[in-house]
Amino acid sequence: MRRDLRRARRALSPHQQRIASQALCRRLRQLPELQRARRVALYLPNDGEIDPTPLIAWLRRRGAEVYLPVLRPLVENRLWFVRYDSDTRMRRNRFGIAEPHTRFGAKRQRRLPAWALDSVLMPLVGFDGAGERIGMGGGFYDRTFAFTRLRRPAPRLIGLAHACQRVTALPVAAWDVPLDAIVSDREVLRPQRTKGRNDDGR
Numbered sequence: 001m002r003r004d005l006r007r008a009r010r011a012l013s014p015h016q017q018r019i020a021s022q023a024l025c026r027r028l029r030q031l032p033e034l035q036r037a038r039r040v041a042l043y044l045p046n047d048g049e050i051d052p053t054p055l056i057a058w059l060r061r062r063g064a065e066v067y068l069p070v071l072r073p074l075v076e077n078r079l080w081f082v083r084y085d086s087d088t089r090m091r092r093n094r095f096g097i098a099e100p101h102t103r104f105g106a107k108r109q110r111r112l113p114a115w116a117l118d119s120v121l122m123p124l125v126g127f128d129g130a131g132e133r134i135g136m137g138g139g140f141y142d143r144t145f146a147f148t149r150l151r152r153p154a155p156r157l158i159g160l161a162h163a164c165q166r167v168t169a170l171p172v173a174a175w176d177v178p179l180d181a182i183v184s185d186r187e188v189l190r191p192q193r194t195k196g197r198n199d200d201g202r
Contacts, residue, residue, distance in 0.1 A: 001167070002137060005126045008164050009048035020162055021051040023185035028055055028121070031188070033156040033180065037118035041067040041081050041155075046097045049123040050162050050185065056084075067112055070099045071140070079144040081117060083110045114144050117155040124161040127182045131191025132170040133159050145177045156180045163187070 012020070028034055040059055045051040056066050067081040071093050082088075082100040091101040100110075114120075122141050127133040135141060141157075148154040157179045163186040182189040 002125050002134060005134075005165050005167070006047060009050070009162050012048060012162065012164070017048075017051065020185040021054055024050055024052065024160060024183060025054045025058075027183050027185075027188055028052065028158075029058060031158070031181065031183070033119045033158065034059075035062075037064055037156075039065050039067065039112060039116065039118045040121070041069060041117050041119070042121040043069060043123050044098050045123070046095075048162075050160050052121050052160055055121075067117065068100055069140070070102060071095075077139050077143050079114070079140050081112045081114060083112070115147065115151065115154065119156045119158060120145070121158050121160055124159040124165065124182065126165050126167050126170060127159060127161055127184075127189070128167050128170045129189065130169070131179060131182055131189050132172055132176070133161075133179060133182060134170055139175070142175050142177050146175070148177055158183060160184070 034040065034055075037059075042052045042055065043049070044053065059066055066084045068084045068088075070080040070082050072078045072080050084100065089101040090098050093099050120141075123135070124133045125135055145155070145157060148157065157177065159179045159182040161182065161184050163184040166184065179191060182191070
């Protein structure tokens with residue numbers, strides 16, 4: 001399933017990708033979680049992932065700081081979050097994904113612990129109408145945000161995907177960290193388990 005869904009998103013033309021990104025960002029700008037956030041993590045698209053980067057200018061105009069995930073060099077399958085500015089030095093990690101260079105950009109004063117983020121936009125490989133999702137299979141986000149099952153306050157976790165990545169149903173794994181919302185270019189899904197929170201997503 002992962003292979004088929006990744007193939008589907010890679011098959012989108014540059015024009016389709018651009019239109020989808022614009023529609024996605026319009027929906028994201030309406031989310032209370034992002035309207036009030038001051039520290040937001042997102043990702044640079046890779047492998048056909050839907051592109052959230054047009055949101056960066058809007059976030060910065062609001063005075064929010066933007067962070068990118070970085071593979072932690074000494075901890076397997078965990079993420080750092082490093083502030084992303086116009087002068088941030090970048091490099092390719094072992095998966096070929098651009099991230100702040102750990103020698104320059106990931107210095108302690110530029111890093112933020114996962115619990116201190118307000119909202120996290122993460123890429124998905126697939127999702128269903130119940131709000132279940134699958135990622136690339138490495139478990140980076142699940143391990144990094146496992147603490148959210150027990151700890152509050154915690155970042156609002158928002159999965160992003162193209163509408164073509166929606167499937168009928170997905171299995172639930174015990175280690176899957178629940179998301180607060182899933183946003184595509186066509187819809188915003190609020191998983192049933194998050195109902196009962198306040199209107200600001202908490």
